Amino acid sequence: MSQSQLNAIVIRITLEGPNYPEWAFCVETALRGHGLLHHLTDNAPKPKEDGSNATAVKDWGINDGKVMAAMVNSTKQSLIMSLSKFKTAKAIWENLKQRYVQDSGALLHSLMQQTHVIEQNDMSIDEYYSAFDRLMGSLTSMVPECSADSCPAHKFIEKFFTYRFVMGVRAEYDSIRTRLLHSSSDLTMANALSDLLAEETRLKSLSATVSHGVLAASRRTSAPNSTSAEPCKHCGRTGHLSENCFSHHPEKLAEYRARRAAHGGRGRGRGTGSTPRGSVSVATSSTVSAPSAWVLDSGASFHVTSDQSQLVACKPVPDGASVQTADGPSQRESDWDWPSP
Numbered sequence: 001m002s003q004s005q006l007n008a009i010v011i012r013i014t015l016e017g018p019n020y021p022e023w024a025f026c027v028e029t030a031l032r033g034h035g036l037l038h039h040l041t042d043n044a045p046k047p048k049e050d051g052s053n054a055t056a057v058k059d060w061g062i063n064d065g066k067v068m069a070a071m072v073n074s075t076k077q078s079l080i081m082s083l084s085k086f087k088t089a090k091a092i093w094e095n096l097k098q099r100y101v102q103d104s105g106a107l108l109h110s111l112m113q114q115t116h117v118i119e120q121n122d123m124s125i126d127e128y129y130s131a132f133d134r135l136m137g138s139l140t141s142m143v144p145e146c147s148a149d150s151c152p153a154h155k156f157i158e159k160f161f162t163y164r165f166v167m168g169v170r171a172e173y174d175s176i177r178t179r180l181l182h183s184s185s186d187l188t189m190a191n192a193l194s195d196l197l198a199e200e201t202r203l204k205s206l207s208a209t210v211s212h213g214v215l216a217a218s219r220r221t222s223a224p225n226s227t228s229a230e231p232c233k234h235c236g237r238t239g240h241l242s243e244n245c246f247s248h249h250p251e252k253l254a255e256y257r258a259r260r261a262a263h264g265g266r267g268r269g270r271g272t273g274s275t276p277r278g279s280v281s282v283a284t285s286s287t288v289s290a291p292s293a294w295v296l297d298s299g300a301s302f303h304v305t306s307d308q309s310q311l312v313a314c315k316p317v318p319d320g321a322s323v324q325t326a327d328g329p330s331q332r333e334s335d336w337d338w339p340s341p
Contacts, residue, residue, distance in 0.1 A: 009070035020100035119168040
């Protein structure tokens with residue numbers, strides 16, 4: 001990087017008009033860093049007749065040109081030609097300030113309206129503060145400067161803005177808002193912003209913890225209680241837990257069949273030819289004459305197979321019951337095998 005590039009005055013914002021306060025702050029900051037801030041307020045030195053200050057006059061002209069270039073290059077294109085008639089950085093600065101700093105009743109009314117309605121809404125605390133601070137800066141720029149070291153009027157104005165800022169946060173900050181507004185007589189904007197940012201971090205942390213807890217509970221709730229993707233330790237098959245394997249615990253198979261028989265009496269009724277395809281109807285001996293009949297949808301149940309070699313434990317259907325598919329003929333129990341669930 002060349003020496004000229006190091007000495008260049010860089011203003012990383014373009015003056016659009018409404019953003020004049022931000023642009024002016026950037027200009028003043030950049031010039032202060034180069035020791036040239038006085039070019040915005042001072043006049044150029046006049047050459048002496050004896051030429052003793054010729055070097056100072058020349059240096060001023062060079063530096064003033066740098067300041068002018070920095071300001072012109074950081075304004076939007078439509079403004080550039082309106083600045084061409086000015087020959088010093090001070091003249092450009094005063095013209096832009098006069099153009100965009102409006103000390104009028106209409107502007108004050110507009111700013112006060114915005115101050116009255118501004119709230120956090122869906123903004124973060126930092127975004128809300130940035131918007132509020134810009135509005136506050138526009139208003140305070142209209143307040144006359146005070147030469148006192150600690151002006152009471154300016155302190156009151158700052159406290160007013162601080163209270164208004166705190167009042168505009170969302171309802172979730174009610175507890176911290178109440179504490180800030182009532183527990184401290186020396187509340188400052190810096191303290192309020194710090195406490196609100198800390199509260200925002202705490203609320204986000206709680207929200208993340210609750211979300212993880214709900215997700216974990218959801219996973220536990222949705223996990224199947226009686227099935228497993230791991231092979232059974234006893235029969236080597238999947239679909240049930242090892243402790244529920246009917247091959248290893250035949251007494252559980254008996255209990256399961258007893259429960260199925262007890263629940264069957266509360267089924268949908270006896271299956272007939274009018275039963276919709278895909279449904280299963282069970283008729284118990286208490287509602288129909290013997291022999292009892294079962295209507296089975298063979299297309300929807302994985303508990304039925306005609307290949308006995310595929311089954312782990314089989315028993316014939318007792319009591320002379322017949323099994324009828326929803327769209328097929330009745331068959332006796334000797335033609336069907338019932339697997340362990």
